[in-house]
Amino acid sequence: MRLDKYLKVSRVIKRRTLANEVADAGRVLVNGKPAKASYTVKIGDIIEVTFGNRPVKIRVLSDVEQKGKDVAREMFEVIEG
Numbered sequence: 001m002r003l004d005k006y007l008k009v010s011r012v013i014k015r016r017t018l019a020n021e022v023a024d025a026g027r028v029l030v031n032g033k034p035a036k037a038s039y040t041v042k043i044g045d046i047i048e049v050t051f052g053n054r055p056v057k058i059r060v061l062s063d064v065e066q067k068g069k070d071v072a073r074e075m076f077e078v079i080e081g
């Protein structure tokens with residue numbers, strides 16, 4: 001699944017266009033490296049998103065597109081933030 005779509009489906013970021021803009025601006029790191037919106041997310045990846053001055057670090061647990069906000073919270077675990 002694409003990075004921008006993953007951030008939207010997992011509800012880390014509310015809109016896919018916003019996720020796309022954040023990734024292309026260089027404010028998303030995957031495994032410590034800047035990633036574009038088209039990056040393919042894999043289970044075990046560590047994603048760090050910077051919201052203003054506050055970075056949020058998450059670990060990908062699932063990359064399957066699922067429906068519902070309860071299931072979306074099971075797609076990742078928060079490491080820092």
